[in-house]
Amino acid sequence: PKSEKLNDLELGLKYTKNKGSFTANAYWMNYKDQLVLTGKINDIGSYTRTNVPNSYRAGLELDAQYQFNKYFSTSGNITFSKNKIDQFTEYFDNYDAGGQKAIVHHNTDITLSPNTTAFHQFNWTPTTNWKISFTSKYVSKQYLDNTQNESRTLKAYFLNDLNTTWKF
Numbered sequence: 001p002k003s004e005k006l007n008d009l010e011l012g013l014k015y016t017k018n019k020g021s022f023t024a025n026a027y028w029m030n031y032k033d034q035l036v037l038t039g040k041i042n043d044i045g046s047y048t049r050t051n052v053p054n055s056y057r058a059g060l061e062l063d064a065q066y067q068f069n070k071y072f073s074t075s076g077n078i079t080f081s082k083n084k085i086d087q088f089t090e091y092f093d094n095y096d097a098g099g100q101k102a103i104v105h106h107n108t109d110i111t112l113s114p115n116t117t118a119f120h121q122f123n124w125t126p127t128t129n130w131k132i133s134f135t136s137k138y139v140s141k142q143y144l145d146n147t148q149n150e151s152r153t154l155k156a157y158f159l160n161d162l163n164t165t166w167k168f
Helices: none
Strands: 005-017 020-041 047-067 072-093 100-109 116-124 130-139 157-166
Touching: none
Parallel strands: none
Antiparallel strands: 005 020, 020 047, 047 072, 072 100, 072 116, 116 130, 130 157
């Protein structure tokens, strides 16, 4: 593999007042020779990677936090992004004709790169040692390879988690 080259441009803004804060960050990451997953698995079970000449990641990250009082707080974030490869060549075995066949794909999503992720947490701290948190997470659909083939996806998912901690 070749080494990746990255031009990263980011612009952020943070606003804080009293018990809360809000942050927004926009980013543009332009890659040359980005090393991406191919979707193939090698003979020892690891995912293989290849360089793609041109790709980018661009998006907006939003983050907010608020402390209602000494017992209750909340925080959350959401990210909207585009993660694209300008051109990707897929190779697969052609058993009927022999050899491999190549298909060129244009403007496809990068493997395992969701377009939306979100997180929210609500905290209750009844004592200085004890904290209870309710967390929600969302991750949008992801492709298992760089072809954007609908049959090779991880469906979007949403989960909740209830957690308690005690400090000794």
